[in-house]
Amino acid sequence: MNHIENLTRYIANFVDELSKSGLTDVVISPGSRSTPLAMTFAEHPEIKEWIVLDERSAAYFGLGLAKQTKRPVALVCSSGTAAANYFPAIVEAHQSRVPLLALTADRPHELRDVGAPQAIDQIKLFGDYVKSFHEMALPESIPSMLQYARTRAARAANEALTGNAGPVHLNFPFREPLIPDFSLENLWGEPLQEPYTIWHEGQKRLSDSFMKQFAAKLSSFKKGVIVCGPQVKEELAEAVSLLAESFGLPIIADPLSQVRTGEHATNNIIEGYDAFLRNEKVRNALKPDYILRFGAMPVSKAYLFYVKDHIDVNQYVVEHHEGYREPVGNPTEFILADSVSFCSDLLEEAPTIIAEDNEWLAQWKQMNEVVKKHIAKVADGSLTEGEAVKTLVEIIPDNSSLYVGNSMAIRDVDTFLMTSKKKLTLLANRGANGIDGMVSSGVGAAASGQPVTLLLGDLSFYHDMNGLLTAKHYNLNITILVVNNNGGGIFSFLPQASNEKHFEALFGTPLHIEFQKAIDMYGGSYYNPTTAMELKEALQSSYKEKGLSVVEVKTDRTDNFHWHKKLWSGIEHEILKTVME
Template sequence: MSHQEDLTAYIAAFVAELSKTGVKDVVISPGSRSTPMALVMAEHPDLRIHIQVDERSASFFALGIAKATRKPVALLCTSGTAAANYYPAVIEASISRIPLIVLTADRPHELRDVGAPQAIDQIHLYGKNVKWFVEMAPPEKTEEMIRYARTVCGRAAATASSYPQGPVHLNFPFREPLIPIMDENMFELPERVGGYVEIETGRLSLSDQTFASISEDIASYTKGVIVCGQLDNSEFTDEVIALADKLKFPIIADPLSQLRSGEHDGQHIIDAYDAFLRNEEAKAALKPDVIIRFGAMPISKALTIFIKENRTARQFVVDSGAGWREPTMSASEMLYCDEALFCKKSARLQEQQASLTICKNGSPSMNLPKNS
């Protein structure tokens, strides 16, 4: 069996699996060593190929697609400093929790650390900024290695997509010749339908008992604030608006929260907080008993100071990624739960508690909104 047959079968299996995982968009920065992967990807009927010559531009272009679609995007480049130019976007993807599958071509092992052109150390190139790194095995057309290529691909897509979402890095060593044997049947896979590894990801949640306890605690406070930072969750906006309506709490909305515009009427949204939180009288008037926080820490320094100054308030930080987005050291509880789900269940429990209060007392125990 020739080297080119090994190369073609191995890469075709990987690319076919990439499509089966749900990846639709591939951004390619053209280069010599990545030629076999690029050519095979271009032949796949279900992949949208975007060519961006400049690697830095390409990486942020891919980042934008992934952020808009909330689905992993594959990013391909050749060996050497081309891969290094992806670094800023990889860091951004890591911090912003955006799914990227970074594919870097590399020199084979015998051409590393011997002065070969366009050869740098690409092992763990992006350090802790990726969720997972794999140095791929050299291409072979054996049943075991085809299964290996597909399994790694499935795991990479699942890792990038699972919460917290983020980038993964696969490094492919390719030997010359780099031209694959193009065949219209190269994407035909064995009888098994779907991927070799079927991975289901779900949303983090809390137990019903914990939800009930937290809901009861929140209901005991009459003066609260909801703080929303950057958060890419299509369901979150409607659910947090509904929760704010039930609680009669204002929402301090960061520019990246996606709450400052939309179909809602905006009556709960505070967007000019950076200005009035610098005013002592305004801060005193807003002083909360409880703060519920979602998403990344907002960029406003005035808001950061406000949160620190209210450490005596009960502060809940809700995070679907089970991370630690808490630079103020003011949180009372870290709640690892999907943000939209938390709002939905909490709003429902608040409504139930209000109904019980009406039944017992004849009137609702809540602050009614004032007419503006």
Template sequence: MTRSPLDAENTTYLWARSIVEELVRCGIDTFFVAPGSRSTPLTVSVAEHPDTQVVVHVDERGTAFAALGYGRATGRPAGWITTSGTAVANGLPAVVEASVDGVPLLCLTADRPPELRGSGANQTIDQVDIFGSYPRHFVDLPPPSGNIPLEAVLSTVDEAVSHAMRVPPGPVHLNAGFRKPLEPVSNGPLPTLSKRLRRWAGSREPLMRRPTAQPSVTAAVMDVLAQHVRGVERGLIVAGRLDGKEEMEAVRSFAEHVQWPLIPDITSGLRLGSAGTAPRVAHADSILADSDAGDAWAPEVVLHFGGRAVSKRLRLLLRDAAPSVYAVVRPDPSRFDPDHRVTDHIEARVAPVCAGLVERSERQGASKWTQRWLQADTTVAETLQNGLMAADDTPRLSEPGVARLITRRIPASHALVLASSMPVRDANRYAHTDGARVSVLANRGASGIDGTIATAAGCTVGTEDPATLVIGDLAALHDMSSLALLQKHPVVVVLINNEGGGIFHFLPISDHDTVFESYFATPQSVDFSRAVEAFGLHWAQAQTLNDLASVYDEACGRAATEGTSTIIEVQTDRNDNRHIHDRLDTQCAEAVAKVLAKQ
């Protein structure tokens, strides 16, 4: 028989059990818990609830990023539970990422009661507004007391969940003070409960229903936007990060309707796999390798759907082109205009806007402008394929080659998680389009490299399927403790080890030899095989791309049938990697120049 949330040992557990019950009723049933003493009532309450899924991990930062990964994969917030003190501070990087990139997350932190705050009591810090302006909502809950109606606590939970889910979604923070005893023991009589609470306990509904409002756009705004589209010869569609298949299909269908070049960011979900008959330009970043040819690709009108794109070259093209109309469509009021070129910010869901534009415009054929983009895209794809071959006509091991191979072989059931720095950039530039169209997740809000392994683990909790993670050695070192999460949550990790920070070789500081290697490239010589062995995970090393294909397929098979994780180490050279990128850029620029010469 299911236990009533009102059936509690003391007032502390009456509150804790009711908070968890209300969260479950609001749709938050997955919790990532870092063990601690002060959070005991919350931990016991989620552990004993029949409808919760609980992931326990020793590292607070790791659990916070795992909760972030869950939110990225599902669009629903997970609960992050931690004890008081610096444990809470460890959640800041994940909270920042969730806030900047609009990922729902519920932070449920335990705290000391008011009489211990500022008293020098052990493990007590100022947790009020510890995350600054990043949470969408913050409440400092007082310690459980019979003098405070439980209805006030439940409605506070309802409001917090609403803030996490409304547009733009993001993190919320409930800071809950608790007095001892923290264990579920009898400790005096429970407060008198109202009729409303007893009705609540007998139902499955939250105390206060708060449907999530969706931003919409007026017909007048749609008419103006449609007018921008009509009769345009050089129109461009940019797809940034999109949330879900509905948005992806809406953007793809609109591009197919108007036959404007569609430039999909790797996080859009449209960069990989088939795009149907939409005029997708998958290799735009390489097409733009020759900055002197920018005028040939400068658009008159740009419609940007979703979040920010990875490509710096695309951003610079649009900055210099200064199109007469640059409309950003995203359900978020925050400004997205680093170069101050946006003329219209349409705060609305992407799918209805795309559908409205299709209704208000005639189907078009591909213009010469579109045909030029598509011809260049085909030429660049062939150039990259040839450029990544060795002299004996076999695939050459390189970081661009890894991006191309993994995106071609990744199983359709996987999500692809990309670490910041080089992996996400290489996938955006070099990914193959012949593979499966899979969800692509990357912490590109604040673009930090911390918590990436944990993010991938949290993704698998949300999807209930394995994930593939491509990560560099420094990002892996940042999150080694999260390898413990991979013991139960299957992730195939492709670890590109170039013994330092390869991305710094692309910065001007790389020309300053006296400081570059020690202070920026930060060389390391960690034996990752021993670290992986310590966590009881599978480890493999790939010496060639053919090796990588073989061990990757085997690892994906184990992840599917056994639910186990594998770390595949790929050794590359940082200096060589820079030269390969430069050579591919030169080859692509020359190939595109020939396309333009024929126009």
């Protein structure tokens, strides 16, 4: 068979099998060497292609879309530094367990490492940051090689998704000419063909005898704490809240745990822990007998100190598959089991219901109430950063996603996101906590069709303004709330802030740019509210609009620092006065 037919059938079978394996979206960055993949994806009737020019943004767009849909998303780029631009998002996908398929085009072997243009060594380009790497064979269309193409497609899509999800990298050597011939008969294989390979993945469950013993052990303690860190399993909220009620336990619920909001019972959920665990006396008073954690470590540094302070406490960390996420260094029992099944199995073995309103739980609830009341009344009309985030989480629509930037944004959401019946999906790039790729991540999530609000600071916004092009290009519905304190606001909270000589240049790093001009360039609606009421109105009208809306709230870094300090000390004062006396 000739070159074009080899190329066409090989890639068509590959792409078709990806589709049959559940892949619905591909993010393509333009290039010549990647023509066979790009054109075949565009030709395939079941796969939606997204063209994103900046490969760094493209990979983050794919990441956001995959986070939102929990399906693998493919990335296609040409050879050279194009692929290297995927690296930050690949790292984040690895760290936060997101299924991505990086499909990189490459020169064929005879044009590698000989000074040919745009040829770099792409073998294992992403090192240990991918779950697997495979160098694809040159295109051939004999039956065994079409089978190979199909099995590799199915493997890649399923490897990315099974166990701890993560990125997979396939590198494709292509010889010229590069243009497939879509007029070939049976281009996609036989009509109505079943998937070539199918994956059935079981869940880890511990034995009945273990669960019985474990339940008995927990029941022997008076003071337990359930912790829900960042995690994405929706069903956990219901399961863990039943468990908490049955055992009479408080749930420390990170904003990214998906547990703070929803239709499940939220009686035992403690949202205010970050405020009251800042105080050492409180941490000592709340010393638990055990901690049972689902998901990653919470964002809260106060919680980190709480664990650090109690090295002699039984700590149980539940992981669905594997992984070591215990940064404190305390002794730990790792429970490798599906979190939802584990909750229901534990509930079944619970010998008695301990107490719905035991003293231990009451203490947590009481402190939490103090925090909630204090936060509810801090509004002083002016549009502080805290007020902006508080307003946002209050009026964000039901059945929508909130994509949260790192540094200040996630910490403010931790403070201000209270339990409610709203169905919110909380997304963030907390694998490596970078400020890069945030706009594209949010826009990628919005590409799923789900309404998305992206909350981030000015440095994150600047870092990935290129991501706005895709929102414009596809007229995606996204509201971006930029809290612009002209620099790195979080550094004001760190010891570096006391160094007058170097602080502003090295850490404060003001941008001094007017984002409105960029937003105008990308065809977005722009709002610049200066009061909480104006912000509310701006957000509400942005939600009614189609396309890109950017709401910029301009604040002051120093004011923000003092505002937060005052908030924490006010809460501390009230806690010490009303609860700890």
